[in-house]
Amino acid sequence: MRLSVKAPAKINLSLDVLYKRPDGYHEVKMVMTTIDLADRIELVPLPGEDAIRIVSQNRFVPDDCRNLAYQAAKLLKETFSIREGVAISITKHIPVAAGLAGGSSDAAATLRGLNKLWQLGLSVHELARLGAQIGSDVAFCVYGGTAVATGRGEIITPISPPPPCWVVLAKPPIGVSTAEVYRNLQLEHVNHPDVEAMIEAIERHDYAAICRSVGNVLEEVTLKKYPEVAHIKEQMRRFGADAVLMSGSGPTVFGLIEHDSRMQRVYNGLRGFCDQVFAVRLLGERHSLD
Numbered sequence: 234m235r236l237s238v239k240a241p242a243k244i245n246l247s248l249d250v251l252y253k254r255p256d257g258y259h260e261v262k263m264v265m266t267t268i269d270l271a272d273r274i275e276l277v278p279l280p281g282e283d284a285i286r287i288v289s290q291n292r293f294v295p296d297d298c299r300n301l302a303y304q305a306a307k308l309l310k311e312t313f314s315i316r317e318g319v320a321i322s323i324t325k326h327i328p329v330a331a332g333l334a335g336g337s338s339d340a341a342a343t344l345r346g347l348n349k350l351w352q353l354g355l356s357v358h359e360l361a362r363l364g365a366q367i368g369s370d371v372a373f374c375v376y377g378g379t380a381v382a383t384g385r386g387e388i389i390t391p392i393s394p395p396p397p398c399w400v401v402l403a404k405p406p407i408g409v410s411t412a413e414v415y416r417n418l419q420l421e422h423v424n425h426p427d428v429e430a431m432i433e434a435i436e437r438h439d440y441a442a443i444c445r446s447v448g449n450v451l452e453e454v455t456l457k458k459y460p461e462v463a464h465i466k467e468q469m470r471r472f473g474a475d476a477v478l479m480s481g482s483g484p485t486v487f488g489l490i491e492h493d494s495r496m497q498r499v500y501n502g503l504r505g506f507c508d509q510v511f512a513v514r515l516l517g518e519r520h521s522l523d
């Protein structure tokens with residue numbers, strides 16, 4: 234049996250950092266939602282071979298134990314003493330090191346898929362707890378949909394989805410290190426977004442209030458280091474997006490847009506000076522990720 238699993242990207246509609254913890258991580262409060270820009274993970278059993286193989290055509294994706302999907306398979310093999318091998322083929326559509334949690338989503342999809350392939354019978358909650366050992370964003374990616382993430386990002390409270398809209402994404406040709414962005418964050422000098430206002434706006438299905446409430450404390454760091462990210466934000470606003478924000482630690486910028494014609498204008502406008510531009514729908518709901 235071979236399994237194909239969808240691994241969607243996330244965006245952070247609101248991202249606040251509360252304080253730096255003694256363990257070196259930062260305590261966060263975020264609203265995250267999945268979008269219809271996804272990698273595809275194929276899981277193929279390796280009969281008679283107790284190994285994990287990563288197959289990917291993308292030169293930025295490691296094909297060894299550094300791959301987060303590899304780490305997901307290893308964690309399940311070790312935790313449940315699985316003696317079977319698996320080949321994990323990753324078809325990448327999510328840009329790498331972009332603030333879209335592509336690697337985390339590949340790990341989460343691997344956990345969901347191997348849970349079926351190896352008939353482990355684990356709940357979403359159990360898979361998310363395991364995923365948190367791999368990275369802070371993996372727990373959210375196991376759930377998908379829309380959620381509030383607290384702790385270091387691994388405590389997930391699902392909420393209702395925002396009203397449907399377009400998401401236009403533009404990634405400048407730079408890769409950002411999440412660790413470095415957190416390291417350079419000076420919490421005494423930042424404007425904190427109103428995360429509660431975002432949660433309430435989503436619960437009310439109030440698109441205008443969602444657009445007014447977007448905010449990301451990490452923009453302060455990434456925009457200062459990479460002025461091209463600020464430039465993309467300006468352009469996206471100028472072309473008419475309803476709300477514009479950097480996702481995660483960046484550098485991808487996303488715009489929320491309600492109307493088709495406006496989406497087309499923003500998309501075409503950005504294509505003029507940015508190579509990686511996508512127009513996708515919010516996934517929002519926790520419907521099937523397979």
Ligand SMILES: C[C@@](CO)(OP(=O)(O)O)[C@H](O)COP(=O)(O)OP(=O)(O)OC[C@H]1O[C@@H](n2ccc(N)nc2=O)[C@H](O)[C@@H]1O
Nearest residue numbers: 257258259332333334368369370385411412415481482483
């Ligand atoms: C910023 C966010 C927002 O969703 O996303 P990305 O930009 O990576 O997509 C996340 O907090 C990223 O989560 P993730 O990429 O899984 O981070 P991890 O692998 O757990 O941690 C990478 C490094 O970031 C720092 N880190 C991460 C999470 C956190 N709450 N506090 C931290 O200080 C730590 O230095 C850690 O060593």
Ligand SMILES: Nc1ncnc2c1ncn2[C@@H]1O[C@H](COP(=O)(O)OP(=O)(O)O)[C@@H](O)[C@H]1O
Nearest residue numbers: 299300301329330331332333334335336337339
């Ligand atoms: N399956 C994977 N896909 C992409 N990157 C991966 C994967 N596994 C490990 N990585 C590594 O993780 C780093 C962060 O990648 P990614 O998850 O795409 O970014 P972000 O944390 O900004 O959302 C990359 O530099 C890459 O080397």
